Amino acid sequence: MSHKMDRRQFGASAGASLALLAGAGRAVAQPLRKVRFVTPFNFSLSYASVFHAKVAGFFEQEGLDVEVINGKGATTAAQLVIAGQADLARTGGANYITSRVDAGAPLVSVATIAQISPFYMVSSPDSPLKDAKDLTGKTIGVASLGGSMEGTLNLLLRGGGVDASKVERVRVPDVAASYGLIQAKRIAGFMASISSLVKIKAAIPEVMTFPIDDGIPGQVYVATPQAYAANQDLYVRFLRAEYKAINAILKATDLEPIVRGIGKAFEVPGIDDIKTSISDLKQNAETWTAKGPQNILRNVPEQWAEAEKVMNGAGMLKGSVEPTALYDNGARDKAVA
Template sequence: MKRRQFLQSAAALTTGSLGLGMGLGQVFAQETGRMVFLTPQGFSLAFSAIMYGQSGGYFAEEGLDVHVEGGRGAAQTIQLVAAQQVDVSRTGGANYMIARVEQSAPVVAIATIAQTSPFFMISPEAAPIVDPQDYVGRTLGMASLGGSMEATLDLMLRRNGIDPAEVRRERIADTPAGYGMIEAGRLDGFFGNVSTATRLQAEGLPITIEPLRDGIPGQVYVVNDDTLTNRADELTAFMRGAYRAIQDMVERGDDLGPVIESMRSQFDIPGSDDTEVAIADLKGNRDLWVANGAENALRNDPEQWDEGEALLRAAGSLQSETELDLYTNAIWDAANAG
């Protein structure tokens, strides 16, 4: 029943209501040799593995025509993959696991892009939010309610014996503009990704930036179960293209200016015109991708997934039993064979 309800909810979504630029539809998304990738939130250097895979020609060299679309929330990326309106999307590990187990969502993780949480708590130096108890009674901003940011927050609170209801939430864009909400007294802090944290730090503002560590795979790439079964060769080409793009960025070290220029030629990436800050931003994201070693980029770490599932069950976020696979390394293995 819960799988049917999830599918009904996913089917109710239309790309028109999400405002996706290309008017994507099911037939379009499944066209042979053409793949649609959906980000969880607009265009950011956090998504460089895919954007550079496209702009740098890595996907084309693998015989794929990949189109990258900017999404409007991590929860919706899962629903659109379930509805087969997009081929591959990125979402938070905790958010995905809850949907897979509790709602029997017909989507499966084929890769882990951010091996640890990509989120930071950004708060004023005068009233920093660092320890779990600091969250109680505060009002926090986040890009998507019901998405990966909120799942990360709830998990962290429950692990520390705090009722998530004790923390108020407001939806805001994950951009440096969130600091203005703090200055106006509307927020006590907000969740930001590496890009937002890097830009605020570069401005020298009186803020505290605290990394979040929840023990869960940070961000994952998910596909529909049917896509995994029927389009394994194309997914292997997609994985190989993304992996090659990451390895190029690793081998370049600090020389990432050409990478940023390549992506800017095809994508409107906020803040990327400041090359020095953009390089620091990209390096911060790259660190998340290669936390388990550059050679393991995109690979799902079985021990990490087991630990993540155990933590979610201990926190009460996962209560149902399931026979569904939470992840597969079949595509990663095929892409890296030989």
């Protein structure tokens, strides 16, 4: 016996089926995993790859709800990870190696975001600082005492044969406004990130600068070994999302929409100056690919071996360490595969 279904019955049946499927979808949907990421300093386009991964939805695609925390110094950022208050922090390579070797900090580098130092020395054209020797007897500003900037400064001084005790350090913000302290003769110069440097040059084209290439991995992401081992998939997903963001930025023919999107989501000082911000983003992106596009986010073994050698040779470390013990590329390699 056949049974014919009229339109009303068919519609009711189909609607019920769709409702059931929708309910099943909601039942199996997993909540986003909360991840806390700490920057070492105030928000800037130095962190554009993380910002864009958040804005473009790449983190959400990986099942992550990433909170980007405005840091108060590289050392503090790392301490938050050690204390279990953050999953991942960005810090300077030299600062991380020193804390790991000398203080036994329970950290491991899971990725290198800036393959070279993102720092520059800034001074006045009236009293220019051209190299390490010019810093003798001067007062130099750094964003945090004992942090990654000061570690880079120490390497610069040692490499230039300058007695570090002859250079006074004071804490100044890593912002373009700090140039006013030079003009007021309170400091001879200060170390600035690329983002601050771009803004200073836009306002004062004649400003004197020189790059600080210390041969050390510039900026790295650190986690505790315990958290990394227990939740490696979390770090894979984080790095996969950021890798997508990096490639989107590198391939973009017009960076203005990306800059504006970041500006709407994050309070980045000066980001409304689109032309300067685009230049800022481009220069930061160069540090991501400084060792070649094949090494994006990678802890490059040869560079880490050289870093340990340089820092030990400069007397900056109290002991020696096997360079391969300082990092792990497992999550990064899975993320970019």
